[in-house]
Amino acid sequence: MQELLNEILAEVSPLIGRGKVADYIPALAQVPPAQLGIAVYSNQGELYVAGDGQVPFSIQSISKVFSLVQAIQHSGEAIWERLGQEPSGQPFNSLVQLEFERGMPRNPFINAGALVICDINQSRFAAPAQSMRDFVRRLSGNPLLVSDEMVARSEYQHRSRNAAMAYLMQSFGNFHNDVEAVLRSYFHHCALRMSCADLARAFCFLANRGHCLHSGEQVLTPRQVKQVNALMATSGLYDEAGNFAYRVGLPGKSGVGGGIVAVVPERFTVCVWSPELNAAGNSLAGMAALELLSSRIGWSIF
């Protein structure tokens, strides 16, 4: 496996230089582009890391999975009264659909849906940002994980589009807490810094019927795990979920920091990272690496 990961990184490394690092906030734009890492974690607890797989990066939208899992833990099926389960068919930050569908976001992985999930969590936790950080520390087994304050602040300063969505949902009665407070929590979650190794370990419960190998925690029920994986499979990669299923064939979640996590149910989790993005906002080299990995080992769920 270690050899295979090295090979795959070598094969996709020529893609570096062909994508574009996220530049909507200055703090992200400064990330050196020529980085590429991967980590695979097996249900037997073996960890394989290659390239820059131990370098922490901004997990951004990958945090939406953690938020969803927290919400499922304390609210269960009730969350679906406030958002849907369907792919959006729109770029990840579109307000059009949100208006036509009267403030009900399509799914928990578009920004509007993640904001509703954060609003749900905000009603439950006294200190949502800290609760999330502690939760992810346990899941990853890395007690030193932190959120990058500078990134969180910078995202807050550029919050206008997310603020527009939250206020729009509020106008439809689908947002219960103070918009500014929820946005602060949301950006703290996005600004968590984790490595591929951290993320592969933190997602292992989704490959393992809800059981977290290292913490021993039963994070979700087996049934809930299947549901989260299903949601990632249909909506996890912004406006490229269909193409990801077609090419890679695994449930996954990406972030504009350049990370992509994928789950091989009952067997493995894998995380790739390279900061340069394609036009759809997903890691260019990361997509290619996962496609190779999936086809070489025959990991597709299809």
Place this chain on the structure above:
Amino acid sequence: MQELLNEILAEVSPLIGRGKVADYIPALAQVPPAQLGIAVYSNQGELYVAGDGQVPFSIQSISKVFSLVQAIQHSGEAIWERLGQEPSGQPFNSLVQLEFERGMPRNPFINAGALVICDINQSRFAAPAQSMRDFVRRLSGNPLLVSDEMVARSEYQHRSRNAAMAYLMQSFGNFHNDVEAVLRSYFHHCALRMSCADLARAFCFLANRGHCLHSGEQVLTPRQVKQVNALMATSGLYDEAGNFAYRVGLPGKSGVGGGIVAVVPERFTVCVWSPELNAAGNSLAGMAALELLSSRIGWSIF
């Protein structure tokens, strides 16, 4: 298995009377609603049938899978220059997205995408309706399969919405043949009459790496099979694909005739049928039956 199928039908039968038979054309509206059937076909060639699983019905949009497979057979990856692979996030017959995306349909399972696939096939086959019928006869092993001429004619008379889509795509240069001729082929495919048993057998190559058990034909390559299954998983159930993944967890394709086919990769195909539909246009009892079946046997791919 046989016993399980009987049980499941018994459990979901109270749903009969709670849905609504498709009534956009008179010929479909006349179908007696209180029918319910199921068939499972294993990769070992075992067929299990329960309820009305041998009664032929109008396959409607399930035919979109056969059309796509034909197009992949003769044109391969080239078809993706003319349509996308992403879920639509819109009801299955919306023109809005088609206009914004300049005549390029989102995927092969919404009507617009299926019309483009039929247009591609129309350029290749001298007699597209007959080629399709013969293809499906071979796949199902049922040499008596026919298309219901009355249904096909009735759909053609009510073609206005599909005609609008085809002309809109033509206005963007994404439709090459005569609109009326393609519509006639399209409605002939939709009007094919097949039973659950026919469909379970006809789809078996998608559970079996492209190999059709009874005809011996290698219909698609293993890689192409994974791709078709991925497309069904993300876009196969109209505006309910996400919910189907969440509840059932299998690649599937539905039709407004009340049929739903699902694939358990490497193991089984299953087809359920009940004419009454839910608000999203999918068989109400069929969805419930597949959800039970999936959870009882643990068939989810997630």
Place this chain on the structure above:
Amino acid sequence: MQELLNEILAEVSPLIGRGKVADYIPALAQVPPAQLGIAVYSNQGELYVAGDGQVPFSIQSISKVFSLVQAIQHSGEAIWERLGQEPSGQPFNSLVQLEFERGMPRNPFINAGALVICDINQSRFAAPAQSMRDFVRRLSGNPLLVSDEMVARSEYQHRSRNAAMAYLMQSFGNFHNDVEAVLRSYFHHCALRMSCADLARAFCFLANRGHCLHSGEQVLTPRQVKQVNALMATSGLYDEAGNFAYRVGLPGKSGVGGGIVAVVPERFTVCVWSPELNAAGNSLAGMAALELLSSRIGWSIF
């Protein structure tokens, strides 16, 4: 007045070469671009013509006014059960609005609305194209007016977008006649060839409380005239109606042939023509000429 018209043409002639002749059908694309004409017709029957004001051109969407007037003549207020009176806020050929508003076009001057009006007229006249031609001959006092068969045929061959709209309206029950037959009538109206002088004379009833000076006909009631002028003022120039009101301040109607007719209620009609269009599909030099004319003589209704 004659002198003023000559002056204005001289002032706007430098704009020639800066626009773009309509090229969506070959027959229109071949029109020599360097043409510029104007005609003013007073309620006293005085006609002033300058430049190419006697050269016939394809009136295109200006015909939508004649169609509307015919429909009002025989059906009166009943037509408003089938279309609206509001500006569209969309490019003239968008299907989006038509779908959201369930097949009810916004107004009679967007293509969809004009098609509904033609459908209404088709139900009334045995030979709609001939009825229209005869009507316009009487209004203009030019018994030799004809429709350009080559243009009409070419538009029919490129009918896909208009066909999409008509079929979409049919799918909502708002189209009663055979789509192809109505499209043929519609394109015959668009292909009428008239000069600025013809059009200024033909529109004079709209400046004259419904009375056509030369034919003596009472075409509409004074109240209906105000209504038609109001509709032209709010929706007559595609997606530039607001800008036309802002710059020119008169009810008007334009066509992609490069003609624009405007009405000075109780006083004059004016028609300008120059084939090159701006980005909104209106005559570039024509807009400028009308703006100058309106500000020089103080003709704005505001």
Place this chain on the structure above:
Amino acid sequence: MQELLNEILAEVSPLIGRGKVADYIPALAQVPPAQLGIAVYSNQGELYVAGDGQVPFSIQSISKVFSLVQAIQHSGEAIWERLGQEPSGQPFNSLVQLEFERGMPRNPFINAGALVICDINQSRFAAPAQSMRDFVRRLSGNPLLVSDEMVARSEYQHRSRNAAMAYLMQSFGNFHNDVEAVLRSYFHHCALRMSCADLARAFCFLANRGHCLHSGEQVLTPRQVKQVNALMATSGLYDEAGNFAYRVGLPGKSGVGGGIVAVVPERFTVCVWSPELNAAGNSLAGMAALELLSSRIGWSIF
């Protein structure tokens, strides 16, 4: 004239009880519905008042005209770099168009456009709410005019939809000041309390080539006046501008407080008020009164 106004109020008073008082904020919902007033002000300085024409009410969106005039005064044509002049074709508070047109509102009379105008004014005035109040006091000749603080505060508390629009425009770079501060100014303008008599007097410069009769101020140039009137004619009545032109034939501006002001260029201003609204958000009895008035005196500009 006085007699005519009395007659018209008597004729339309049966409509009271058939509309619905605006209820999106509690302060407005409490207005007693059975009120009806009218005022006409001539360019000779004669004021005619009938019914409740001296009762002050919340002018709401009528304030958008005052904001626009202020912006034209200090910034002239430059404002059109930040918003358009076209009718919107959408309900007055839609975000869809705003997103598709990348944060550029269609015109100054939809909420998004008025917010941009307030943002422009916010950059210019140290105390925008006070500047506006003083401006309107001068225009109306009523030194006691005030803004209703309770209404302004209540609107601010229900600001979510307007906040969503402002943040969306900020995300496109088309909003320069603090969103919350601009919203506070905006709601203060909306909450101004004026009677029909106040408004008829305050609008007189738009009927009088920019000259305010009682203050002696030249508010705008004659050319600017025509432009403002043109904008009101095409966009002044939300999604009913076309119908208002068709029925009334005058430039006008309405508010959800139930007021409608209309301008008879070179002759009169008129203001009607009745709190109950029709489905489009315009005063039900007010529309009817203006239609009668326009047709009785032949005031249409068409």
